[in-house]
Amino acid sequence: MTTPYDVPYMERTRLYYEAQGYTTPYQWAHHDDTPFTQLSKSLPQSRVGLVTTAMPDTEQGRAERKLYSTPSRPVPDSMFTLGLSWHDTVTHTRDVGSFLPIEALLTIESEGGIGSLASQYQSVPTAYSQRQTIEEDAPAIVDLMNKDEVDVAILVPL
Amino acid sequence: MSLVARYLENSGIPTVVVGSALDIIEHVGVPRYLHTDFPLGNPLGTPYDREMQRQHVDMALDLLDKASQANAVSRSPFSWQGDAGWRDDYSRVTDANRAALAAAGEARRAKQRAMKKTNPKQQIPMP
Structure with missing residues (x-):
């Protein structure tokens, strides 16, 4: 029996890329302070936004990894995850519900647990460039969510 | 994704991240994080297990609702039922x-x- 432990993903990634000849290790952003915003409404009154790292399973989504905003309904029955970092030797991503909770949130919406699910969800690329994320993708997501009157957001990286 | 959470939070939109890479999320620092101890690819739980996936979404919403300060971390009680050697494999x-x-x-x-x-x-x- 193997004792469970938290997988050291940063270390594994560094060694994996080093073995591929990338000698300058990727530097994850690190911050001493973390922002925090209180909820302004109760969840049953809140509109919930959703962000995934999976790309839409469309011709464009398969061809180019970039920010996409896609209608939440109908619930997608597949997402494009090829080439993203996930554990493809032990599991699969054929069940969208295992990483993108649209169906679950629609059920919770119908039960009154949240006000509503946002009309669009966002796919964001796991970019090598932090500048790309901070200066382009994240501000674009804020604009999209503000237009959709999103109150709170659930972010689910693969 | 953690950087997006931080940006949204700074822009007035409270966030919760649900994921399985604890060390990366804690290194970057996010307002609220639900850790699910699953292979990367299924942060909401076992494929096709709707009951477990629903419980993870409920846990995420609960954390969103109840956390009172930044770097709030919850851990799911569920675990991967497949190959026990998955942690060593990645x-x-x-x-x-x-x-x-x-x-x-x-x-x-x-x-x-x-x-x-x-x-x-x-x-x-x-x-």
């Missing part, structure tokens, strides 16, 4: 795959050099 470099990885890296760099000529904005994916 991106492991061994003598068996070392040469193949070196060759794959070289091939990838060659492809990127070629791609840069046609699409300079193409990103190099990282977890």
Whole structure:
């Protein structure tokens, strides 16, 4: 029996890329302070936004990894995850519900647990460039969510 | 994704991240994090297990609702029921795959050099 432990993903990634000849290790952003915003409404009154790292399973989504905003309904029955970092030797991503909770949130919406699910969800690329994320993708997501009157957001990286 | 959470939070939109890479999320620092101890790819739980997936979404909403300060972390009580060796398996470099990885890296760099000529904005994916 193997004792469970938290997988050291940063270390594994560094060694994996080093073995591929990338000698300058990727530097994850690190911050001493973390922002925090209180909820302004109760969840049953809140509109919930959703962000995934999976790309839409469309011709464009398969061809180019970039920010996409896609209608939440109908619930997608597949997402494009090829080439993203996930554990493809032990599991699969054929069940969208295992990483993108649209169906679950629609059920919770119908039960009154949240006000509503946002009309669009966002796919964001796991970019090598932090500048790309901070200066382009994240501000674009804020604009999209503000237009959709999103109150709170659930972010689910693969 | 953690950087997006931080940006949204700074912009007045409270966030919760649900994921399985605890060390990365804690290194970057996010307002609220639900950790699910699953192989990357199924942060909401076992494929097709709707009951477990629903419970993870409920836990995420609960954390969103109840956390009172930044870096709030919850851990799911559920665990992966597949191969017990999955933790050791992820991106492991061994003598068996070392040469193949070196060759794959070289091939990838060659492809990127070629791609840069046609699409300079193409990103190099990282977890």
